[in-house]
Amino acid sequence: MTLSPSNRIQAVQDPIIPIVGQWIRENPGTISLGQGVVWYGPPTEIEHGIAEFNKDASNHLYKAVHGIPGLLGAIETKLATDNNINLNDSQRIVVTAGGNLAFSNAVLAIADPGDEFIFSVPFYFNHEMAVTMVNCKPVLVSTDEHYQLDLGAIAAAITPKTKAVVSVSPGNPTGVVLSTESLIALNNLCREKEIYHIHDEAYEYFHYGDSEQFSPASIPGSEAHTISLYSLSKSFGFAGWRIGYMAIPEMLFDPILKIQDTQLICATVISQFAAVEAMHQGKNWCQQQQVPIQQSREIVLSALDEISDICSFPKSSGAFYFYLKVDTDISSLELCRRLIEEHAVAAIPGVTFGSEDGTYLRIAYGAMTPETAEQGIGRFVQGLKAIATSKV
Numbered sequence: 001m002t003l004s005p006s007n008r009i010q011a012v013q014d015p016i017i018p019i020v021g022q023w024i025r026e027n028p029g030t031i032s033l034g035q036g037v038v039w040y041g042p043p044t045e046i047e048h049g050i051a052e053f054n055k056d057a058s059n060h061l062y063k064a065v066h067g068i069p070g071l072l073g074a075i076e077t078k079l080a081t082d083n084n085i086n087l088n089d090s091q092r093i094v095v096t097a098g099g100n101l102a103f104s105n106a107v108l109a110i111a112d113p114g115d116e117f118i119f120s121v122p123f124y125f126n127h128e129m130a131v132t133m134v135n136c137k138p139v140l141v142s143t144d145e146h147y148q149l150d151l152g153a154i155a156a157a158i159t160p161k162t163k164a165v166v167s168v169s170p171g172n173p174t175g176v177v178l179s180t181e182s183l184i185a186l187n188n189l190c191r192e193k194e195i196y197h198i199h200d201e202a203y204e205y206f207h208y209g210d211s212e213q214f215s216p217a218s219i220p221g222s223e224a225h226t227i228s229l230y231s232l233s234k235s236f237g238f239a240g241w242r243i244g245y246m247a248i249p250e251m252l253f254d255p256i257l258k259i260q261d262t263q264l265i266c267a268t269v270i271s272q273f274a275a276v277e278a279m280h281q282g283k284n285w286c287q288q289q290q291v292p293i294q295q296s297r298e299i300v301l302s303a304l305d306e307i308s309d310i311c312s313f314p315k316s317s318g319a320f321y322f323y324l325k326v327d328t329d330i331s332s333l334e335l336c337r338r339l340i341e342e343h344a345v346a347a348i349p350g351v352t353f354g355s356e357d358g359t360y361l362r363i364a365y366g367a368m369t370p371e372t373a374e375q376g377i378g379r380f381v382q383g384l385k386a387i388a389t390s391k392v
Contacts, residue, residue: 012132016125016352023340031376033363034346036172036321040289041237042278049277053270063269065261066253067095067245071272074279075230075245082204082283083215083228085247090223092253094260095275097267099202099231099244101260104130106198106227106246109255111136111163117198118157118165120149122323122353122360124172124200137161140354146314147176147323151185164196164227165189169214170203170318173353173362177207177318180214187216191225202231202244203319205286206366208294211317217247224249234319234366235286236278241271293320296365296373303377310388311361320366323350326359328388335359335388343383345376 017035024030053059066072075093079085087093096102103126107117113135119128120143128138139162141153154165167186169178183199190197197216204213217228228247232238248256260266300322301315311324328335332349340346350360363380365373 008135009133012129013125013352015129016348020336020340020346020348023337024346027340027344030340030344030346031372031379032346032367033365033376033380034348036234036319036364036366037239038234038237038289038320038366039292039369042241042274043236043281043285045277045281046274047277049273049275050270053273059269059273063266063272065094065257065266067093067267068269068272068276070276071095071279074276078279078282079247083201083213084218085215085228087247088223090250091217092248092250094246094248094253094256095267095272096244096246096260097242097264098233099200099229100126100130101264102229102231102244102246103127103198103200104263105256105259106164106196106229106248106252107131107134107136108259109252110196114161115163116159116161117163118154119354120154120167122147122173122350122355123166124168125352125354127166127168127200128354136163147171147174147316149178149182149186151182151189154186155189158193158195162193162195164198166198166200167216168200168202170206170211171316171321172203172319173321173348173350174314174323175316175319175321176314177211177213177316180212183214183216184219187219187222187226191221194225196225196227197222198227198229200229202229203234204230205235205283206290206293206319208297208317224251227252232275232278236275236281237289238271238275238278241268241274243267243271243275292370293366295370296368299370299373300363300365300377303374303381307381307384310384321362321364323353324361324363326361326384326388328359330359330388332359332361335361338387339380339383342387343379345379345383347380
């Protein structure tokens, strides 16, 4: 017998962030327009939460799988205030170690091997990876030229094996805010077809101009089939603290407790105490931190105007990404490698998001000060000018 990893895991795409990270380490001085993180850390008030944690030695033990009472209460208030989701007896909250675990919990709770999940391309790569990892099938459908949902394509893709349709808004990798009308139509379609609607709102506080957030779980009658995912990683600068949460139908509560107790037991308790204080600062605190991000966004948009002849993209109004289609025969992976090695600037290749009909790049501006954004996007623009139209 030959020892080897499982075929199931080998079928999962390699995570791109560590690959690009290694290229960056091999090229010191590279400015990253790659990983989606914010420039700021958590509010200083989390120190009060940490002090509360340290007052009681029992906090060093396991806590309830679904979360500590203080955090569950803060989340319930936030959902009502910011998302118009007023929880009732048919819904529950589960605190997770970040949004990715919340998605994995949902997949394991509702699907069996061979079941299907519908993704609109471009998709968030960790979602697609999680589905593949459990022997389920990602079913890919197209979006329109602005990366808005194609409801006809989604409806045509539904089969007896379909368990859920996945949506993300604001989107990763596009930054696109899905229209309220399309999310209502999608949620109603899922209800009619008796499948789940999994909706990821990790970037819910990152909006520009007149765009607004809409939560499908606020639709009357959506409770039984809507799974909503949230994260503190972006909004509260909590990436390393690993706190997310999910609002789920009551019928999935016990299955998800079984899953999470096996994989995690509970989200890190000290992080939960810190999260209580962070969430008490609310949406306004997050938006105050975003002023430099808005400035960086304008710098990036202005610089990209210089290369409108070799790349195109919708000027998305959410998250902190732009998703560029580049007019070149060079693959997105090779283009990313050359940008790092030859121009000391990093982006993320579109192939990892399922875009295979051309060369796409995701650039992120949330982690940069305006000064760094100007330097980084300057390198990016010059790099594309120099190599995008060259031969493979």
